[in-house]
Amino acid sequence: MAYQTSLQSQTMEMLVSYRQKPSVQLRNRLVRLNMGLVRKVAHRLAHQCAEPYEDLEQCGFLGLITAIERFDPTQGYAFSSFAVPYIRGEILHFLRDRANTVRIPRRWQQLSRDGAKVRQALTMELGRHPSDQEIADELDLSMQEWRAVKLAASNRVPLSLNARVSSHHHQSDSMMTLGDTLMDARCQIMQTNQEDRLELQQALDQLEDRTREMIESVFVHQLSRQEVAQRIGVSPVTVTRRIKKGIDELVGLLQKSAALQVEV
Numbered sequence: 001m002a003y004q005t006s007l008q009s010q011t012m013e014m015l016v017s018y019r020q021k022p023s024v025q026l027r028n029r030l031v032r033l034n035m036g037l038v039r040k041v042a043h044r045l046a047h048q049c050a051e052p053y054e055d056l057e058q059c060g061f062l063g064l065i066t067a068i069e070r071f072d073p074t075q076g077y078a079f080s081s082f083a084v085p086y087i088r089g090e091i092l093h094f095l096r097d098r099a100n101t102v103r104i105p106r107r108w109q110q111l112s113r114d115g116a117k118v119r120q121a122l123t124m125e126l127g128r129h130p131s132d133q134e135i136a137d138e139l140d141l142s143m144q145e146w147r148a149v150k151l152a153a154s155n156r157v158p159l160s161l162n163a164r165v166s167s168h169h170h171q172s173d174s175m176m177t178l179g180d181t182l183m184d185a186r187c188q189i190m191q192t193n194q195e196d197r198l199e200l201q202q203a204l205d206q207l208e209d210r211t212r213e214m215i216e217s218v219f220v221h222q223l224s225r226q227e228v229a230q231r232i233g234v235s236p237v238t239v240t241r242r243i244k245k246g247i248d249e250l251v252g253l254l255q256k257s258a259a260l261q262v263e264v
Helices: 002-020 025-034 035-046 053-070 077-096 108-124 132-139 143-154 185-190 194-205 210-217 225-232 237-264
Strands: none
Touching: 002 025, 002 077, 025 053, 025 108, 035 053, 035 077, 053 077, 053 108, 077 194, 108 132, 108 143, 132 143, 194 210, 194 225, 194 237, 210 225, 210 237, 225 237
């Protein structure tokens, strides 16, 4: 617990510094400091699809970099709860792209994967998204061939959620469907694992301070509404009304977060 608190403190200090003066070196330190988030999400999704864990991890790092770029320390919520949806979204985006019915040449499939890794490496090195020419040069390809690879990867027929996810290691299709790789929004809200607790805390942090205090007092500290009313100096009716309104806001925030994670 002490180590976790220290890690969160270091991360926040570095994020504040990065917000004030971005640098590739500082961002890379933040990536290394928070690689555990990527590995946790990648391991979880690796059990739900046929893709190699290493590919999922690489995509997850892209999501982590995006989260670092977009995080605002002044908003008051934990970076881990902010970053996890970006990490998961990048991996799910990769899985949706992999689940295609149009078979492209094996060499182009490999080049597409290599291109994703090169893009991630160059993004960390340059501090920005690389151009097509920079990626093509790194892969030792002509611009014409690289564009053909990109076009083949992007022009895929949209699939039903019942479509099976193919693995490039096997000739036969996996029994896992694309729908199976997407976490159901309601299940995400109801799950009691650590990731969901982080998302709940992020949603709580977006509520008005007094409303959040009432909800935490009743549902976390197990106080009665009468006790909360006496402590705060309002009527029990006011406490009940504020808690109901706060819960409605929480449900909306969590449903919105879950929907964004599926769409990314």
